[in-house]
Amino acid sequence: MKALNDLFILEGMKDSTVLAGHRGLTRHVQFVNISDTPDIIQFLDKNHLLLTTAYPFKNNTRKLCELIKQMHALNCTGIVIKVNRFLKELPDEVKLLADNLSFPIIDLPMQYTLGNVSRHILNYLNDHEAEQLYYALYIQKEFSNMMIKEYNLAALTGQLGHFLERPVILLNHRGDMIAHSYDFQKDSMKMAEKEIIQIVKQDISNVRKGITFTIPALGEQSITSFPVQTKRQYPSMLIIIDYLTLPYPSSQMAIEQAGNVISFTIIKEQAINENSRLLKNNFFADLIELRIRSEKEIVSRANYYGLKSDMESICIVCAIDAEGENYESLQLYKKNVVELHNSIYDQLEDELMNAEMDATLFTKEKYFVIILQFPEYTEIEMSKVREFIETAQYNIQEGFTISFGISNQIQQLTDIPTAYQEAVESIKSGYNSRNRGFINFYKTKEVKELLNTITRKDLRGLYENTLKKLAYPKTKDDLELVKTIEVYLDCQCEISEASRKLFVHRNTIKYRIKKAEEILNCSFRDPIDSLRIRVSLIIGTILEEDT
Template sequence: MKVSELLTLPALNGMHLIAGRTGIEREVRTVNMMDAPDIINFLKPNEFLVTTAYHIKDKPQLLSSLVEAMANQGCAALGIKTRRYLKEIPAEALVLANDLSFPIIELPAELSLGEIINHTLRGILDQRATELTFAMETHKQFTNLIMRGKGIQKLLDHLSDMIGYPILLVDQYLKPIFHPISTSGIIPIIKKMNEEGFRFHKTKTSFFSFSSLSNKQPYTVFPIYMNEEKFGYLTISGEIKTSDNLITLTIEQATNVISFALMKEHALKQHDRNIRNDFFLHFLDGSFSSQEEIINRAKEFSLHNEQTYICAVGKIDESDSDISYTQLQRRADSIYEFLEDELHLSPDPIHLFTKGKKCILLYEVNEVSADVLQTVETSIRSLQRITASQFDCTISFGVSHMSPSFLQTKNSYKEANDSLLEGGLSKRTEYIQIFRTKDIMELLRIIPEEDLMNFHHFALQGFSKIFTEEEQTLLQTLSVYLETHCQISETAKRLFVHRNTVVYRLEKCEELLGKSLKDSETTLQIRLALRIKSLLNI
């Protein structure tokens, strides 16, 4: 209850405001009665103090100190019976109250302090009951809109009409989710904030406000939480003050209903995503009994067999930070879910699936041309930039050649995955590795595994069959050294070690192999052996 509303209570007829008129919008939440010198130590913010001023009757000048202390404490107002012990309020106290916008109220003589307290508390409780009833009715209205299938958009329209401000619902990345037509002016502001890397942070407060420098417009933001990882913001084009209880209650009820509606919507989307993902993984694993079954099931997910596709396999580049496997998987899921939403903006359909820590993109190719791979690469570059901007990490991709039908995308997946692995051999990050026809890895697959194992052991003789930790480090250094065309400085740079360390490790490799790394035949054999090691996962 505000001070202005307190003054209009019929039961408290006779109360008069004698100072601090500009502060009558202060909130009254509790009322207290006390006549003691140390009264300020017991007062709370938004408290209305009623007193006979008995403790300052002999020193009325102390009233100014009390007014200043109460204003600093955030109290609501001071009520004084002026015809009891204090005949009149000192002029300096009234001037100070006006300066501090702190209301001083003259209490009616015919009411006792106890009666004033009871009437005030009853007024506060009655208003709280009215607000609670209003909140329940408002919540019911919003819930009915959702239950009748009107959707979140209709709810936002209704809320906008109720509070008189345009509203925009954005996700945690400041991308609009729902917005009425009236919010067209907010979208450019949010878009600019997004482009400049601005983010709202999780807050324990129910809402917060900010102003845009470009249009001097205030905005109020109400967080909407769905779970620990996913949340959004109800952005209102206007300032909502904490004293606007009914408007705040209305918006809070709407955010509660929107939160549950978004949770339900997200759960349904996640369920559909899991079904679609399971189908594609079973397809890759060869779990279906016939091609006809695959073709028919693929149609359910808008994957047509006669369509031409390009496959891309992506993986978040590993960092040295100490993150658990669960945290890594959650982060990957969040990133891939974000990328899937971004792909929906593409003019041509792009299908996203996940497999462990990897994502799989199937690009539909409607016009086969020489620059189609360039188009796919441009799209992937855009995804890499967005990922780096939004999540402060990098992601690399391997890309296949075109597949003339959906049934052949299984081979395209292998091409893209091999390309991703090949790009990772040189310790690069944020790369796009296009599959090369007749690649060495493809040729090696033709050779029987036993022959590959024999060649591997021959080329790397001197190393243990089960590599020790030191030998793994030496092989890694040797691999990067060969991939960088035997450039010691570049090898040291990619491995984050001193070049003398690289020289020492290479000399150690020559000692184990019993061969010189300057011999072209030797380095060719080692390159093939390292490819075989990767292929057979030795």
Template sequence: MRLYELFDLPVFKGAALIAGKQGIEREVNTVNMMDAPDIIHFLKKNELLVTTAFHFKDDLDSLLQLIKEMEKQGCSGLGIKTKRFLKEIPEAAISLANELKFPLLELPVHTSLGDIVNKSLSYILDIRTNELHHAMQTHQQFTKHIMSGQGIYKILESLSTLIHLPVILLNHHLRPAVKHSQHTSIFENFEALMASGHYFHLPKTTMSSFSLLNETRETITLFPVYTHKQYSYLAVLGFIPLSDRSTILTIKQATNVIAFELMKENALKQNTRRIQNEFFNNFINGAYSTNEEVISRGKEFRLLNEQRYVCAVGKIEDKEKNISFMQYQSEQELIYDTIESELERFHQKVHFFTIDHSYILLMELKGGWKNISQSFITLLKNIQTKILKHFQEELSFGISNYAEQLIHVPVSYKEATDALYYGNMSGKKRFIEIYQPKEVPEILRMVPYDQLKKFYTDTFQAFANEPKKDHQVLLHTLSVYLETHCQLSETAKRLYVHRNTVIYRLGKCEEIIGRSLKDPDETLRLRLAFRIKALIQGNNQLG
């Protein structure tokens, strides 16, 4: 309570504030009565001292020293009972108190110091009891919202009603953590604050207030909410003084309940992440026996097979860090949250996984890759900048070519990891490397599967559509013949057969496929068809 509120008590009738009137709004937590010479060693902050000044009646310097020390310790004020040992308070003491803006009270002789202490403490205790009772009721109300499944949004709504100020919950990036809040627009200027990195210097144990740099200069009061090794903030649009204990207690009850709810949500989120990461790890490592199983499991995580994807794999540069395992885990979670926060703002849907300290971003491709490539690279650069600025870590990315379907994503993942590897081998730091196809099979994978299969069947005809017992031998002969650059003698040598046998088999091949092996364009087509055949068989084995 404030010092001026204490003066309204009947026990202070006849008392006068004779100096330090500017300190009339000082907080008073307790009232004490002491006449010992070493009083100052027993006083606390926000404590009002009442005394007869027996030890100061002939020692003005000690009285002045007491006033200085009480001001230094943040005491509430000093009340001196006059007309007993001191006829009046010395002018030097009044002058010093005014200079220090330290409240100096003159207490009448007929008033008992014991009564002042007892009745003041009783009044303060009644106020504290009422505050505690109100806090308990508020806590029960907020807990009821959570238990009934109404969630954090309802707590914020109730809190705003109770304190008559707009309230919003901000995550550790100072972005609204609860969607659909009616006050979200008020905090748009936090983007600039977040970009400057100031939020990392906000107090994490006490409330803090500051003004936004906008036209209206709104004052924001932040209350830290500690959850799972990181801080969120309950933001109130308005200034709340430390002396407003009732409002502060109400808000703190809300932060306590919200903290438990956020920890529960975080535990569920961690479990969901683990399940997602296990699926993706099994997927790219071929743990699923059929394509149908991959497609079915993918739907559980909103991954559709008839959807094109681009894969980016990121990894932080390895370096020695003298931190504990728990600190490392905590930092990894914060990095994950930072990346996830950036992805939520991106205009394309990006699925996020982690495997072996790598960060995998699987972007759904809408339209052509050329149209989206630059914006995706800009996203990755923003992520790199945030990780470097806030964690002093260098994050690099490798980007794949796009996969035509979900079942082709393991190939894209390998392309992205290869690009990351090549970037590291070239000595680059904090880079973004795009995979460049270097082999025919890698180029063929970029062609839709249905078109590849049609090219294969059109080229091989009956070899593909109606395979017979001797077809395998004929195809093998044709394959070796093409590999030896159409050299009959070399083909016969590799197959351990007579040259005439090779000529006979190649003639049979020409009859079946209806193409001349003497035409260079046809032999090129057949070479491609054999490469496509290997891809199709690989897919069939996966299926």
């Protein structure tokens, strides 16, 4: 049976004011009577609620007090009066009597008719589904008002726990606690909260859908999860303890209404975060495109986004491999591509948090960019980075593959543009080799790699002009001269070392080097001449590989 206090979620009643007898709001309500006759007591019974304009008592306070005493004796519920209609105000004598008897007297606003209010109450009392709907609408209105007043997620979660009289936890999509009701401030509930979060993370995919489970800390009490949809791919979660024993009419519909408001609030906060992310990415773009020149400004703005100037850094770029069939099909639907990128961004954040990395995540066009920082970037750190990336690849890839390019370490924040270019170059190198799902660490290009980027015609011209007739040695003597030049230069022009490696006498080396200098019209001791000849010898190996 419903209590009088339960009726304040209904149209008319929710705008009414309790004038007296507040302690009696727990009285039960079974039926509603409307009357403006002096002998109404004859038609009232236990748990009856009277709706009246009080016209028969407008000039007779004594009769109104007598009616209140009689209704109290019958254990009636209370009186709802349109006070402003005839009484104008409730007499103090009546208020005092009602307070003494804990007999509720409620003032109904003038804009509501007794008939409509009676109909709402009777429907509520007799129709369980209507009752749940009224309660859900009441919850929805209360939470909507809180949203308009910009209550934060902690306040909304606390209020939901208050309405349901149950402990409530709000978790994000990865199972981390966003807010909880006031129940969890108790020491006895803190352990329960840890156990709940642990189980949620172990079975996150099912908890997101909505399940019921138990934990040792709470014995037989059930724990039920409800998804809260947001802009993310995966929902946040409301966790309600002992939901299965909620008193009527606390229905799932009411919880969904509260969840909707919580969802809107989360989406609003996500929009704020996305704007902050945009500003962060704009800073990164300005940095790597050299639009920020002042070292002081670079350090200041970088520190704002969590980058420390006293640590070594590396840059990692991550990209979705465009050759995957699923990714190719997503290109037809820009919205899906955006959702995929947002999902990977969120998952990279998760992986960085799980790995406890000191990192800042950016995006630049199609790339996800991670700046990792270390007190010192050693071989051990490099192994940890590879382990982190391999774990991220395994956890994130689903119907597509992702690849990573990693730069060398840098000492200063002003060198981030260089690190970014190295990381991009390393990932492009993987794609040029037609690889997918790879991890490439940047390597400084050797001279041979650089020379390979020059046209063969230009290489051949430099080679022939520098080595002259030794460019294409045909005789045994010419072959010995070329070999001697290579070894002599490798030994940094040390005759004794070259003699030992070639197993010939020192004087033989001297003779051959002198002869070579005459043929090439150069001096091996001259840095410029030495460099030209070294480069030409490397070009010779490239040209040989082409034949």
